[in-house]
Structure formats: structure tokens, C-alpha cells
Amino acid sequence: MEIHRFCFRAMGSPCEILLAGMDQNQTKGIYELARAEIERLEQRYSRYRPENLLSAINRVAQAGGSLEVDAETAALLDYAAVCYRESDGLFDITTGILRQVWRFPLDTLPEPATLTGLCARIGWDKVHWERPRLEFLQAGMELDFGGIVKEYAADRAAVLCLEAGIQHGLVNLGGDLRVIGPLPSGQPWRVGIRNPEQPAQMLGWIHLAEGAIATSGDYLRCQVIQGRRYGHLLNPKTGWPVWGLASVSVVAQNCLVAGSLSTIALLKGKRGVQWLAELSVPHLWIDSQGKRGGAGLLRSLL
Amino acid sequence: MQRSLDRWRSVLVAGLISLTGCASSVDPWERGVLARPEMTLDPDPLESSLRQHVFFSKEAIGGGHGVGGGGCGCN
Amino acid sequence: MALAEAAVAVIEHSEPLLEARLDPEEPIGPQAPFPHPTLAALTSAAFALPGLATPTQAATPEPRQWDLGYFHYQEHGERMRVESLKQRLVLPLGDDWDLTFNGVRDTISGASPIYDLPEIRCQDGRVITPPVLSVSGASGPLPTNAGAPPERPPLNGDCRIGSVRQVLLEDTFQDTRTLGDLRLNHYRGDLVLGLGAGVSNEKDYDSAFISLDLRKTFNDGLSTLTAGYSLASDTLSPLNQPDLTEDKTAHQFLLGLTQVLSRHELIQLNLTLSDDLGYLSDPYKGIYVLATNQAVAERRPDRRQQWNLLARYVRYVPSFRAALHLDYRYSTSDWGIEAHTLEASWIQPLGAGWSLTPRIRYYSQSEAEFYRPYLETLPDSGDYSSDYRLAGFGAWSWGLKLAQALTDEIQFELGAEWYDRQSRYALQGHSDSAFSDYGFAIYGLSLRWRF
Numbered sequence: 001m002e003i004h005r006f007c008f009r010a011m012g013s014p015c016e017i018l019l020a021g022m023d024q025n026q027t028k029g030i031y032e033l034a035r036a037e038i039e040r041l042e043q044r045y046s047r048y049r050p051e052n053l054l055s056a057i058n059r060v061a062q063a064g065g066s067l068e069v070d071a072e073t074a075a076l077l078d079y080a081a082v083c084y085r086e087s088d089g090l091f092d093i094t095t096g097i098l099r100q101v102w103r104f105p106l107d108t109l110p111e112p113a114t115l116t117g118l119c120a121r122i123g124w125d126k127v128h129w130e131r132p133r134l135e136f137l138q139a140g141m142e143l144d145f146g147g148i149v150k151e152y153a154a155d156r157a158a159v160l161c162l163e164a165g166i167q168h169g170l171v172n173l174g175g176d177l178r179v180i181g182p183l184p185s186g187q188p189w190r191v192g193i194r195n196p197e198q199p200a201q202m203l204g205w206i207h208l209a210e211g212a213i214a215t216s217g218d219y220l221r222c223q224v225i226q227g228r229r230y231g232h233l234l235n236p237k238t239g240w241p242v243w244g245l246a247s248v249s250v251v252a253q254n255c256l257v258a259g260s261l262s263t264i265a266l267l268k269g270k271r272g273v274q275w276l277a278e279l280s281v282p283h284l285w286i287d288s289q290g291k292r293g294g295a296g297l298l299r300s301l302l
Numbered sequence: 303m304q305r306s307l308d309r310w311r312s313v314l315v316a317g318l319i320s321l322t323g324c325a326s327s328v329d330p331w332e333r334g335v336l337a338r339p340e341m342t343l344d345p346d347p348l349e350s351s352l353r354q355h356v357f358f359s360k361e362a363i364g365g366g367h368g369v370g371g372g373g374c375g376c377n
Numbered sequence: 378m379a380l381a382e383a384a385v386a387v388i389e390h391s392e393p394l395l396e397a398r399l400d401p402e403e404p405i406g407p408q409a410p411f412p413h414p415t416l417a418a419l420t421s422a423a424f425a426l427p428g429l430a431t432p433t434q435a436a437t438p439e440p441r442q443w444d445l446g447y448f449h450y451q452e453h454g455e456r457m458r459v460e461s462l463k464q465r466l467v468l469p470l471g472d473d474w475d476l477t478f479n480g481v482r483d484t485i486s487g488a489s490p491i492y493d494l495p496e497i498r499c500q501d502g503r504v505i506t507p508p509v510l511s512v513s514g515a516s517g518p519l520p521t522n523a524g525a526p527p528e529r530p531p532l533n534g535d536c537r538i539g540s541v542r543q544v545l546l547e548d549t550f551q552d553t554r555t556l557g558d559l560r561l562n563h564y565r566g567d568l569v570l571g572l573g574a575g576v577s578n579e580k581d582y583d584s585a586f587i588s589l590d591l592r593k594t595f596n597d598g599l600s601t602l603t604a605g606y607s608l609a610s611d612t613l614s615p616l617n618q619p620d621l622t623e624d625k626t627a628h629q630f631l632l633g634l635t636q637v638l639s640r641h642e643l644i645q646l647n648l649t650l651s652d653d654l655g656y657l658s659d660p661y662k663g664i665y666v667l668a669t670n671q672a673v674a675e676r677r678p679d680r681r682q683q684w685n686l687l688a689r690y691v692r693y694v695p696s697f698r699a700a701l702h703l704d705y706r707y708s709t710s711d712w713g714i715e716a717h718t719l720e721a722s723w724i725q726p727l728g729a730g731w732s733l734t735p736r737i738r739y740y741s742q743s744e745a746e747f748y749r750p751y752l753e754t755l756p757d758s759g760d761y762s763s764d765y766r767l768a769g770f771g772a773w774s775w776g777l778k779l780a781q782a783l784t785d786e787i788q789f790e791l792g793a794e795w796y797d798r799q800s801r802y803a804l805q806g807h808s809d810s811a812f813s814d815y816g817f818a819i820y821g822l823s824l825r826w827r828f
Contacts, residue, residue, distance in 0.1 A: 071427060076426065079419075079422045079423060082422040086418055155423075156429065159428055160428075165472060167437060185785060186337040186339065252420075253420060256419075256429070257419045257423050261416070281416060336640065336641075338693070340726075340732075343689050345724065347444070348464075349792065351463070352463060352819070352821070360796075361772070362710070362714045362716065363683065365649060365683075366685030366706050368590075368631065369589075369606060369630070370573045370586065370607045371558075372556065372576065372584035373609050374577055
């Protein structure tokens, strides 16, 4: 049975959707539906689109004050609140303003005083969230749905395809991958995991019949200054890049959860290793020295 | 007869409870193996229906796999 | 935040089915029966997002498939043989329906046992085969010693029944059986409704049947509950008794549960009740009566209730990349028959599309309350049958099947199975029926086409 592959760019990443089990016309229609949903989410929540929903929220965040949000944003905020709670405050959607100083490539390291000043304007605890009203208790804040929206978009696209009757396929948004259903033969998809240290190389292959895999890492956006590596993933409490793990992949039922778990593990640094083991989810970690560990179906990549 | 019926009923009910109660959860992405053709309960329906028909006509007991199917002069 | 665009991106989808490295059989980490609170919290928060809850993994119509098979059944000696041609066609009809059509054509020939004749041995060395003055039914073998007076010594201390032998209905008849049935499945979310109907015709036996079953999946797709009912209405018009027409009705009720136990195991439990009413005797079977030297028609009760509890277990064995199937069936019937059936098969992929399936089966039944190899005198009432299938016996059978998937669409199968019935193999206590021991073989050749 033919597998139709659609490649496109969205959310700043190369993306692909693979669909099988229907004829070309039906498949194309369903792909367009999924693609439109991804674009809708990107339009609403991208930091780079002016005059979108997020920029409207951030105008209020900048000035301080409150606004009412729609149901979808409310659900994303609820989800972000759970991430904040479960990560002991490490996964924080208000961390974005730190990018004002951590702008790669870095010329110099930011002044500690600058970071302290910014950190005062960071923290989900400085936001009062009670559906549907979102109130910024402090001015000069900023929300950023990175780490949530791309993963959510992959899941949404997959669910749309399922609802349209697709039983075989997958959605891959720049490495955030969600399986719609196994191959028409019932066999799992063979998904190659690139070596984050040397992207041209493969670490190996895993097999996914359902579920999702997401990877967080700082290989692509990091810099070594005076022998020390600085990544783009920032600790909201200190304002400094987190250190310890370089890449974490997690397999979960949906891409959103897989993405959050991998991000939280990375934010936890070395403690993330123990935390992942306690969660007993299939995972793979690579630390800054290149050491690897993992469990479940990703252990084959060690 | 009635007694043995009751006995079976209680065995089945106990079985249902213990099966659904103790089975650890198997997440969807782990079910790939169970989706293999050889892991289905009846991987070869043509052959199994023939075998069941033969055993049914040569033994006093038959069936148990499902409902349906007709009688024949073979038994 | 964390975007590793290049970390996971290569997808292949046209791997050969049996390539060794395709098997995701690395043991998974410890599987907690309950997820970690963080995982549970994130998962439930994720599902609260609009449009993220996956539509329940509903059962869907079967893919198009056509199976065609030729089977040759041969009993040892010059006994019965059956040539069977079978086909099974599965057609999905839209998103919510599928249709299965089964067709069978059996050609039956050869001899089969009709009654058992005792032999009398005396201490003085005489061996006397009692005469057979008449046999019920027109097409039975001609009585031996017709017209001669019944002459045999009394069965006392000097003379007793020494052995018993089967008398066969010679290879005089050939019959064909034609069966056609349709089964329609309707898929509706986690529910599947199945409706079936069919007919089967032989020269002397017609059957019409309908069935209804309902399957419901629950517990996140891990459990399936099945309930079913079928009704068969049969008419017999035995060739050896042209004036006789008899009816039989068979009800079957089924309750089943299929449960995924782990990522490698599943189990099914089926409880079925069969309730047969009407003419349940075999019109071709007789029983020998010593007192009158006649083989008279057998007589069975006009109702039979039978319970089956079937447990089927399937397990994947990662180190061999094989599937193990274990079946156990406990059966009990109000004719006094209790039976155990144990079956195991091992589906072993060999690479390059080949697979080999060895199989072994053991069956044991106790005898029916009214089973007698022969009668001393004909009782005024009650039931009696010397049908070897109602005796106590056990049977071992073993088989082998070789399959070759030429492509994803086409597969050939070649199989053989040998069956050995022995009175002494039975687990339960029973009267000896070693004179009925026999065996048979089944050879099969089939083709499967997914199109």
C-alpha cells in the first residue's frame, strides 16, 4: 500500500506528514486539514508573528494587568501550570525574557546583575491564573509557549488525521514525532534517531507503532565560551543556562507529554537522570560529556 | 446440570475480575507486538475452521471458539 | 524552548517484514502498574486540551483478503476420505462494515463403522462370531448367515465375550457437502455487531443457521467482552430410511472476554453453552443385540446440553521472535461426557518470508452414559449407542505447517496433521474401546491474497 509523504516547513522546522491507507486525493485533503491546523496554532502562538494572540497577551504582560483568554489558550495555560508544578518551577512559560540577554551567538556573558534584574520579572508565581482571567501581578513580563505549542500541534495534527479516518501514518514536526497509527501491515514505524553530537550520524532505530517521541537538547543552539558550554535552555531561577544534560528523548502516549518530560529532564540537569528513571518512561539521555543512558525501547540506542 | 452451571458462572465472574483487575497497563505504543498477525487469536481462520470441523465430527465434544456454523451429517 | 530539529527525523517505512532488527524486543524498563504521579498529572492535563483526546482506538473493518484452500482428509485403512475445498473472502464495505463470505465443498467417500460385533471365545477353544440376522436401515451390509437359526453357547463361565470388532458400512456412498455463509460486521466506536447466516446441504442433511454477536472494547482497548448467540435448524433425511425425516435445532450461547495482559501476552476466555434439541441420533449407526442377533438403530436422548470453557493464551517470545499459542478447553455435557483439550502451537518466522508452525494437540473424553459396544438384550426404554465417538478415548495429534509470504499480498501454506485415537490415551475411566482405535491425516494447501 502506498505511503504518501508531505514535507513542509512550520514552526521554524522542517516537517513531514506521512499518511497511508487512502487514495491520493483523500490523503491530500486530510494532509491539508492537518497542515492548516498546524499553521493556525503557529499563527496564534508564535513569538515571531506580530499582531497575533500571543503578542496581544504579551502587551498586557509588559504593562501589567489582566485579560480574558479563550478556551484553547486557557487549556494551554492549565497545562503550563501543571508543568510548572511538576517541575518544581523549572518549566516556566515566563522565562522568555531571558532571551533578551542570551541571544546566540553570544559576544560576552551577561552581567550577573542584569540576570538578577530579569529574574525578578520571571515566575509563574507572579501570575494569577484563574480561568478565564490571566493577571500579571507585575509589569515587564512575557509569555512564551515554546516547548508546548509545537508538540501540541503535532498531536492535534495526528488527532485530526485519526478523526478523518486515517489509521496509518505519522506527524513529524522537526523531531517532535507523533504516530497516527502503524504501517498498513500492522508493523511499527522505524524511526531513526540522529546522534545529536554528530547530526549526520544515526544513533540507531526505534520502532513505534503508536505514541510519540520528542527530544530536547541544546546541541543546535549552544556556544562554548572560555571552555564552558552555554545552551539555550535557561533556568528561570538563576537566569543561567542549565548544565548537565545535552539531549533527552522521551517516548510517551502523546507528543506534548513526551516534549514536556524531555524538557523538564534537561532543566533538571544531572538530577534529570534519576527523575526519568523514576518515571519509568522509555527515554534516552546524553550528558555534556557524551555519556548516555536510558530505559525502555530507547535503551537499544545506548 | 444446574449446579455445574452455577459453578461455571462463578468461575467466569472471578476470572473477569482478576483479569481486568490485575492486568498492568499496556500503553498504546507498546502494543505493536500484539498487532502482529501471528499474535491474533486465530491467525489462520481457513485452517482453523477446517480443523474444528474435523474434530467436531470425530469427537463427542465440539465448539467453544465462537457461535455460528451449521450442523452436518457428520455427527 | 527545546527544539532539536535534527535529533529525530529519519523515518523508513518499507522495511521487509521479517528483517531481524525490525523487532522491538529490547525488554522495556520496569513497567509500573500505576504511572508516576508526574506522568499521570501531565497526561491528564494534556488530555484536557481541546481536541487532544484520541478517538478511542476503535475496531475497524478487516482488510480485503481472500483465502483459498484445498484439504485432504484421510482415515487410515480403507476408511473415510474427504476432499475439501474452502474459500473465505473478506471485503470491507465503507468505513463501518465488512463482509465475510465462506464457501466449502466437501466430497466424502469411504467406509465408516456402523456397529460393533462381539466375538465369543470358549474355554474349549471355539471362537464363535454370532450371526447378524438383520441390520436396521436399508443400505447396511447384508446380514451374514441369513436364515440360519441363531446358534451360540450361553455366556457363562465356559464361554464369554472375547473381543469386539467394528463392522463398517462399505464404501458404497459418496456424498458432497456444500456450505455457504455470510457474515456482516458493523463497527461503531468500541462496539462491533456481527450478523451471520448460512446454509449447508448434503444428500441426507440440510442445515440453515443464523448468528448474532456483539463485541465491546473497554478499559482503554485492553479488554473486549463478547456475547453471541446462534441458531441452527437442521433436517435429516437418511438415505437408508427413505420414509424418515427428522429435525434438529441447535442453540449456542457465548460469553467471552479477551484481555491484553502485557505488551507480549493476551488471553481469551470463552464460555459457551450448546443446547441441541430434536433428533440427535445418527441414523446410520446401529448397535448389536446379542439376544436377538440383530443390529438395531441406536437411540440417543432428544436433548443435549454441553458447556465449553475455552482459555486461549498467546505470547510473543522475543528471543525467538516467535508466537506461542496455548489453548485449553474444558467441556462437559449432560450425556455424561467430560472432555479436556490441550493444544499448543509455535509460529516461528524463519526469515525471507518463511515461517514454520509446529503444533501438538491432546484430547481426552469420558464415555457417554449410554455408550455400549453392544447390548445383551434390547432394553424397553433408555438410550444406547455404540458410536465410537461416544466411547471414552484420548487422541494425540501433531502437525506442521510451512508458510511462505511471496510478497506482502500473497502467501502460500502447506500443512499436514496426524491424529491418533487410542482408547488407552483417555484420562477418564471408561470401558475399553481399543477395537475402535484408528487415526487420520489431514494435508492442506492454501493461498492467501490480500488485495
